[in-house]
Amino acid sequence: MSKQYWLMKSEPDVYPWDQLVAEGTGMWDGVRNHSAKLNMMAMKVGDEALFYHSNIGKECVGIMRITEESFPDPTADEGSPWVVVRVAPVRKLDRPVTLAEIKADPKLVDMDLIRLSRLSVGRVRPAEWQHILNLSEKDPG
Incomplete structure (x- = not known):
């Protein structure tokens, strides 16, 4: 299966x-939305995600790699359905x-980030991923 892309x-x-x-590596915990949880459960080691600062900044700031697939969220109540993944920074x-x-x-109007604005973990199509990377290399002015 080919690499998948995400926004977290x-x-x-x-x-x-x-x-x-x-920290060098992190555990993406505290997700309490079923759609976001399903996205995290679909992640594979080697997939990449945009790190998005929400509420303050509202911007994609970096790229991280999934280093460990989903497992039960240790911050959740025992027996809950919530999961985490481990991530590591790739680059700012x-x-x-x-x-x-x-x-x-x-080119980005169909992104999960726009269509499902409250979703904390969403898919990014390969063309959207590349377009955002291209935008990050250009002066916004």
């Missing part, structure tokens, strides 16, 4: 990109790509 949201005042980088984007840029781009 975190509030930067709770778990920012720089903390993941400092050349520049953040903002939600406003994504919303304004006709």
Whole structure:
């Protein structure tokens, strides 16, 4: 199966990109949405995800790799259905790509980030992934 791409949201005042980088690896926990959980259960080692700062910043800031597939979330009540994955930083984007840029781009209008705006873990199609990486390499002005 080919590599899949994802977007994973975190509030930067709770778990920012720089903390993941400092730790070297992280456990993506606390997800309490069934659709997001199913996306995490579909992740495979080697898949990549955009690290998205939600609420504050509202922008894609980095790329991380899935290093361990889903297992029960140790922060949840025993017997709950919630899962986590382990991730590691790959690299910071050349520049953040903002939600406003994504919303304004006709090539990205069908992204889960736009269509399912409350979803904390969503799929990213390969063409969307490449387009966001290209945007991060260009001056937004």
